[in-house]
Amino acid sequence: MTATSTQVKHEVKDLSLAPLGKQRIEWAGREMPVLAQIRDRFAQEKPLDGIRLVACCHVTTETANLAIALKAGGADAILIASNPLSTQDDVAASLVADHGIPVFAIKGEDNETYHRHVEIALDHKPNIIIDDGSDVTATLVQHRQHQLPDIIGTTEETTTGIVRLQAMFNDGVLSFPAMNVNDAETKHFFDNRYGTGQSTLDGIIRATNILLAGKTVVVAGYGWCGKGAALRARGMGANVIVTEINAVKALEATMDGFRVMPMEEAVRYGDLYITVTGNKHVLRAEHFENMKDRAIVCNSGHFDIEIDLKSLGSMASDVRTVRPFTQEYRLKSGKSVVVLGEGRLINLAAAEGHPSAVMDMSFANQALGCEYLVKNKGKLEPGLHSIPTELDQEIAALKLKAMGINMDILTDEQVKYMNSWTAGT
Known part of the structure; x- marks a missing residue:
């Protein structure tokens, strides 16, 4: 535990749980090679430098690795729970104590505490919101309109959240871009199914x-x-x-x-x-x-x-x-x-959520989605945007590389054939 851990704003169950949480975060990280590669690049390039970021997610070992990657990229990040029963208290403690990341999440927290944490998150005046169910985004749009000019965009990885974002857009209240992480092929084909x-x-x-x-x-x-x-x-x-x-x-x-x-x-x-x-x-x-x-x-x-x-x-x-x-x-x-x-x-x-190997791709999409929003600040129209195909392909390629799997490569003749309409049988 770092000497400054107690100086980080937080609301977790017990900081003494941090050693166990640290061990479990590291264990999950072994199964998350794609996010690890992104984290290493982020540490060098700092694409999120100066960005205030709020993440409303299930506070698990996998989410912890995402939070660590975002901080490595320069983000001033704060983490709150998206569900009262999904928080792993030892993980929350380790993020505060070992990584200096403000966390407001306690397993079993009541609805009043949850909504208070949403308000604390919005008090951070985020530029980017990573949402799980779009509660933070909906609260911002309904009650914090004065903060809308600060928002670059949001990312969302749940079907429920995407439905809510589309409804916001249909009602004309979604004034910023939202990355539809849920529909990325490297997310729903693997995270949702497996x-x-x-x-x-x-x-x-x-x-x-x-x-x-x-x-x-x-x-x-x-x-x-x-x-x-x-x-x-x-x-x-x-x-x-x-x-x-x-x-x-x-x-x-x-x-x-x-x-x-x-x-x-x-x-x-x-x-x-x-x-x-x-x-x-x-x-x-x-x-x-x-x-x-x-x-x-x-x-x-x-x-x-x-x-x-x-x-x-x-x-x-x-x-x-x-x-x-x-x-x-x-x-x-x-x-x-x-x-x-x-x-x-x-x-x-009642369990620990998705296996780390699956969340590796989902959270890679989240991290690259945040980077994409920052790189394209002011260029994207309000509303839902798909994760670009090239990012989806990059994540899949990184995963295959980590698994030691190689693919075929098209020959020049095959590329020419695939792009021609004159060649037939």
């Missing part, structure tokens, strides 16, 4: 210790996160049902070999329910009433609104904690419904 798929089941198993083989698992939503959860559940022997509102995705799930049906029908079969839609009240009163006794429900979408816990609470005669992050709601009918992680992100509430 990361969410593995970490969601990890969280479920840690919370319950149930055997998935032979269970019927209902996955609500067949976006990239839903695909990952469905594939991993089937891989562990579960019978998987998918519910969808999009005809193309429902057809894709069918072609992938899953049963597809409305939720009102699926509730007759499910032993375990996973919501990954980004929408509100995907599981609600009429579903709870018709579920099997002791059905387990959990969420892997960003906010805790996919499961209507208020209605479930009103239907219950008793609620008791049966295991850590596991609550049983005894209904007046005599049946019970088991809720994991208070309806919050189960992979972060």
Whole structure:
């Protein structure tokens, strides 16, 4: 612990946890070679020098490596939690004590504390916001309009946040560019599918210790996160049902070999329910009433609104904690419904979130997205912008290099053929 650690503004659980956090941050860093290469370049070039930056993220070992890279690039950064149950307290302590990064995050913090931390973050007068769900950006737009001239842009890596940003733009209130990190190929193909798929089941198993083989698992939503959860559940022997509102995705799930049906029908079969839609009240009163006794429900979408816990609470005669992050709601009918992680992100509430190797690419996109905003200050129109293809390709190439994998290279003849319309069969 540095001598100046206590002088850094912070609100964490316990700075004495820093040694453990430091060890875990370094362990995660072993699986994040792309971000390490970006950090080393940032340390030399200082592309974020003088930039005030706010990051509202899950405070995990992987996020810590991103924060360290941003600071290496010259950013004056502050970190707050994007979810009350996702903070790893030892990691938060280490960032303050060992790296001098102001952190305001405590696992289990209440909503009042969370919103106070959002205000503290905005008091930093950021030029760039890294958001997870767009709460900081929405608060800025609604209540801090006088700070809008300071904003260069924001980056967002959740589906929920992208939907909110698009809604802001449609309403004419998004006056700055926002980088859509979520739709980068090196993000959603890997983070959403492989990361969410593995970490969601990890969280479920840690919370319950149930055997998935032979269970019927209902996955609500067949976006990239839903695909990952469905594939991993089937891989562990579960019978998987998918519910969808999009005809193309429902057809894709069918072609992938899953049963597809409305939720009102699926509730007759499910032993375990996973919501990954980004929408509100995907599981609600009429579903709870018709579920099997002791059905387990959990969420892997960003906010805790996919499961209507208020209605479930009103239907219950008793609620008791049966295991850590596991609550049983005894209904007046005599049946019970088991809720994991208070309806919050189960992979972060009861486990450690995505594997570091996956977050390596996601956070590489975040770091390069921030650099891109600074380099193009004043040139980008307000609204959502995709991560440039060349940055996506750079991240993929760096990942392959770190994995020791080589690719083919087009010959001159092949390049000519691919760019010609006169050459045929």
